[in-house]
Amino acid sequence: MYITPEDLVKSLNLFIQHKQLHGAFKQQVIDVIERDRSYYTYEVLAELAIIYATEMDDTYKEQFFSKFMSKFSKEIQYLQEDTLYKILWSFIKAGRLIVKEDVYEWVIVKKAILERIPQMSPKVITDILVLSTMAKEVDTLSSQTGDLDFWEAVEPSLIFKLKEMDLDSLLNLMWSALEIERGSAIFNQQIESEITKRILKIQDDEFQTLLACFINDKGDK
Secondary structure, three states: OOOOHHHHHHHHHHHHHOOOOOHHHHHHHHHHHHHOHHHOOHHHHHHHHHHHHHHOOHHHHHHHHHHHHHHHHHHHHHOOHHHHHHHHHHHHHOOOOOEOOOOHHHHHHHHHHHHHHHHOOHHHHHHHHHHHHHOEOOOHHHHHHOOOOHHHHHHHHHHHHHHHOOHHHHHHHHHHHHHOOOOOHHHHHHHHHHHHHHHHHOOHHHHHHHHHHHHHHHHHO
16 A cells, blocks of 8 residues: 555654554554655655654664665755755754764764855754754864864854844854854854844844843853
């Protein structure tokens, strides 16, 4: 029996909503995905990845992500940026991709992302930086070899794109920089300048986020 990829996503969401997922059905779904994988677009795989990262138990989660890790790392350069972010988020959420400079999978993914940075939108760049910050482990390899870590490699392109960013992206980026204590003097000057230009348009909740950034920054010094 054939079920379209889109219908499979809808069916899974429906079963999850009504708490009707059971072991036999979960295995059948894995088998169907494996059988028909050539028909699955990355947009559909991104939706499935989110489901498996957030709703499935470890057994089926591991089966799903182990099947697609190699494919994802090899074809990341061809993905639409929103799809790339969703899949990246899912792999990290599932614990299948560790943001650590001496982990092979992250080295491959990081290289592919860096090659695409000049063409990426400011929002997706910020989202990826924030995601990698939240999931970050110790950069042992970069510190030992002197190679640029992810932040250092992205920062030059990021500075160039600050003027294009909306306030929410700027605030998220500032939080990310403060969280990992990164950002050159030029970066800090530029992001403060861009936020200052928008200061009169800040909404109450955004102001609280901005205030928290500065409070945390002052408290750490």
